[in-house]
Amino acid sequence: MSRIVKFYGSIIGKKAVVAVTGLMLLGFLILHSIGNLKGFLPPNSAGEPDIDVYAHFLTVMGEPLLPDMVALWAIRIILLVALTLHVVTVSKLAAHNRRARPVAYRNHKHVAASLPARWMFVTGGIILTFLIIHLLQFTTGTIDPTPIVYGCVYSNLYYAFQKWWILLFYIGALSMVGLHVFHGAWSAFQTLGIDNPDRNRKLRGFALGAAAFLVIGFLSLPTLMYFDVMKHPNAYGESCVVSDGRAE
């Protein structure tokens, strides 16, 4: 135990924690965007949208070994711990850097190297704020400018992304995610010592590819819903006929 505490107490230990937790969160985002792409798949024989079937699967995965929601909550707790460690450790590193450089630079041109790091703070802060609003909208339904019905993910998304300002909010947030992931994934590889001149092109390519995949993968369904390219939810089966308060 004391070895772990000692490792975490060192700068390199903290950087490793930021890198590993960042890659874990990136893994979640890639899975989440693949899950959202299920919105494009055809419904099952009962007429339920594939994305709703998938959302239901997430609540019952692990059955019959585990009761409903247990596996989902286990994953949620792991992600929450990873996110907390990521944010707290980044803040500790920043505080350390400030202490190590008590005299402010007069000429900002000399601190160009710290600029991406500063942007990581800005984009990270915006993503954190987005995440809270996002969970209150789609997971708890506390913020519901459009109808939110538990289990009716396709319909929930469809009605939300009929509003231009919600689409714009998500485009803004996903731009921040793209920038954060591109710089963050590349830094994580350097911290973990995976980088070397022979593979750096591939690693940079991976960081850029992951960022682009997330931005395009997450935004494609909402954008096509906004432009009415996607089917209206009521065209699916009876399970999720939700009124948005307007006459059809």
Ligand code: HEM
């Ligand atoms: C266009 C982009 C996105 C869309 C349309 C979207 C959609 C959704 C929906 C519909 C849910 C609820 C699923 C359900 O009811 O089972 C959800 C949950 C969630 N989303 Fe997103 N999401 C997007 C981007 C993001 C991003 C960028 C993050 C992280 C920064 C994120 C983090 C989460 C988390 C943590 C959950 C809760 C998962 C759980 O149930 O434990 N989402 N998202």
